Amino acid sequence: MPRTTRGTTSRSRAAVLLTGTVALVLTGIPSAAATSPEVIVLPGASSAEGIARGEGDTFYAGDLFLGDVFRGDLEEGTAEPFIDAPDGRMALGMVADTRHGLLYVAGGFTGQAYVYDLETTDTVATYQFAPPSPPDADPPTTLVNDVTLTRSGAWFTDSRRAVLYFVPIDRHGRPGEFRTFPLRGPAADTSGDFNLNGIAAVRHGGTLVVAHSANGELYTVDPKTGDSAEVAGVDVPDVDGIVLHGRRLWAVQNSNRVTEVRLSRDLTSGTVREVITSDLFQVPTTAIRHDGELAVVNAKFDTGIPPTADQYEVVVVDD
Template identity: 45%
Template sequence: MRRTALRRTVQRRTAAGFIALLALLLPTAMPATASPPSGDDVIVLQGAKSAEGIAAGKETTFYAGELMTGDIFRGDIREGKAKRFIDAPEGRMAVGMKADVRNDLLFVAGGSKGKAYVYNTETGDAVKEYDLSPGFINDVTLTPDGAWFTNSAAPELYFIPVSREGKLGKADDVETLKVGGEAGEPLQPNQFGFNGIAAAAEDDDVLIVAHTQNQALYAVDRDTGKSSRIEGPDLKFVDGILVKGDTVWAVQNRANQISRLELCDDLSSFEVEDVITSKHFDIPTTVARFGDTLAAVNAQFMRPASPHEVVLVPAWD
């Protein structure tokens, strides 16, 4: 039987604790005011006071989340515009997200709320809410049979079954995978563990997970939870990741860069092929891809109030 290693655990974090943690992890010496960048390569999330996640929708449509309210913006990279699309119920957060474009669904990680949310991308309606676990539910990836979520406060992954027709699993169908090996070791105080997640392109049974504290990527067997480090240079401040074939784009938030990595066939190692930067990066956290263009969202953690943006950069040299 699959997932014999699945079980539930409990570890508590609060939204206040998350903000305190950000204060420790991110720069505090910031200017008193901040001017928004200008140019066709920047799309302002007008009215957003926080930001974190981004997902590619149909064609050139993207969705971006307001971190602390859970609201969702919808924009178009060709038109260079975005506006608030989903006014989330009070008390939600929006961290990492992925869109199921075939079934018009948007899956959103709920941060310190310990939840996952699903929205209809045609109507903006809230479709379903799942209790995953206390901690910080950080990011999500979609596989042919469901959605996988990370927890930055515990070495666990959470699986929600989803049919190919978009039928969502029930609350008691949610499964918890305890991750073993190096990636499953206890975290140091005030550190994030699991962050970005993606399915390995050639093997649906393997997930690639970014680990912020360890500055590393891990291959995780989704049946057993066994993890193995993907050897390569340290990925300082690694956050969201995106996988296409043997290419990984790894966002490194405080480093203000996205590293483009090439994986070896057996996922045992990677090489850094390119480092993508932009004068408009202001602590990017997650990224979506539209052909040869990447769209990265600026989180601007711990900054004074300023417009939050999506920054467009080339995906390749």
């Protein structure tokens, strides 16, 4: 039987090898059984990584190495192919601007980002943030990894560069010319193979929160200056995407868990409230929150890079 466990702890440690078998070591985490999670299959997917919440029960999820996008229904537990991306694209983190019917998608090793019309599925805009990473580059030279939406525009992370990319959005919802924002402080650390990753906005975009995979930490970023600071007291090894609701933050970790953090009012620190694990997690990367549940994408990097699993899915668990 699938098993979901939850624990309360201030710290947990794990290590993950993305090109081999995931090794999971948890220490000091009491757990208790919870409801069985639901699995939503992405039919025909060759890989998976990002997910975005749409209107109502709708969600969107991407085929990482093909760039295609699926549309699903969380209530019905179904998904279907939606956007057939042109050859050469990738689909990592994504966010839906439901007010204007647009989907913003991070383009990974291509150094690009894409904006799709959610009614016609047409490409509205393509951005070349950085030169594409050569196929044989190890580590890659760019990895446009995740995106969040604010009132003024879309912010993208790059796991190989100490910058954020900003696409302004006018009052009619039209995306404009991008700008590159250099970072300062701990968020600018690019010493690891994969660095900045997940991103979320608080205070209507007045502050950004970013996850750093190599350091296993969270940082705040001032979008006006690029200055960053550590969110103290939070240890989230192998962190990937993040979900933010008020001061509750969920950090999705490639080491088969999702950690809930309670942020302080001034965002300078956080407290780990619980850790969610499931037998159905297989290198989760990103998530969305809907009606007290988390929909978590299984990337299955433990089968290789590119992954070679027969099926890719979204696992739904209580938050």
